[in-house]
Amino acid sequence: MDDKKPVPVKGRKAMKYRAAECRNCGHPLELTDRYCSYCSQLNTTKSLQLKDFFGEFLGSIITYDSRFRYTLKDLLFKPGVITRNYVNGQRLKYANPFRFFLSVSIIYFILQGLISTFSNNNSFFNEATINNGSSVKNNGGGNDFRFGDFGIDTTGFDATRKKNIKLLDSVLKKNNVDLKENNLDSIIEAEEINIDDAEVDSLLKKINKLPFIGRGNEAPSYTLIAEEVLDTMDGLERNVERFMLYRDFYKTTKIINPVVALDSMNHRNNSYNRWAYSKNESIERIEKNPGEFVQYLLEKTPFFLFFFTPVYAFFFWLIYSKKKYTYMEHMIFIFHIFSFVFLAAIICLIPDSIILNGNDNLVFSIVLSLVGPFYFYKALRNFYQQNRLITIIKFIFLNWIFWIGATIAALLFFAVTAAMY
Structure with a gap:
């Protein structure tokens, strides 16, 4: 039986392009080495061509995709197990926990922003119309006099003429406006006389020019302090x-x-x-534009969690001090938990957008409130491997610490963020 001949290697991996040392780190190599045993770079002297460049690019995507697939599957369906495997040495199988957390959180906000843009909505904050009336600027004081503040419907003035005229009359009198002096006598008579739209418009313009401003709109002033x-x-x-x-x-x-x-x-x-x-x-x-500011703050959430994690990990290190895990390994566990939260948010974006048109995060809120506590408990149990009673006690304590610590840290973090806005 004939021996099988080795398949010749073509392209940049071909034998004729191999060198005696790595071009990246200088590590000595044999001509049989396709890759450097020290830094893993391809052992080749061939100049990079367009097809080689795209080949390596696609190869890197496929390689990361494999790690991404394992990370995604174990993170969603094996809480705590992914952290245990990663800590025990299965590093090449999974994506880096810190980078993965930042990636999924940034992807979430990009997707949320795109959905908000296409639906003309912001699922975090919707600016409500302040009132159903018109906002008429007072040229004298430079502030706004809003008829809607007094229940005056200027958008449907003709439909509720008598009611609106009575309210206008009442508002002007409360602000000590002399109707005769300001040529507004028609307000008194308007209940009986059917004045047309042009006269109504003229009446509103006259009120707009008055040197009085509605409630709480005193002209701004300052007292200089040296x-x-x-x-x-x-x-x-x-x-x-x-x-x-x-x-x-x-x-x-x-x-x-x-x-x-x-x-x-x-x-x-x-x-x-x-x-x-x-x-x-x-x-x-x-x-x-308060909605824009709220969105600005929320986009900083991944960075807030990133910097809050070392603080939160300190309490894990304390209550699990008898375990063999290092402080850094507790941090890896927390990053996996936060990554799960953002993955759940990404998954819930579509039903939230379809069902509620992006007006609320109802589906995500329900999923997080129902699945979140169970997921966190199972992650603690699978990673730290303690009995149910001890895990439940520590679960309650860590939740309590998280909400108190996160609230204090968030106030400080967002105050600094707002100061740089």
């Missing part, structure tokens, strides 16, 4: 007073440039004061 006076206050009080002064000054003068504003108030032109004054622009942006 820098020397601020310096005599305690740290917290000084900062609060400074921010309040800068806010009042900004609203009154409409000066945007911090340097000009600080010079006008005769305050020190240092980096902190410039930053404090510039926050007025951020506040204005938040007031105009």
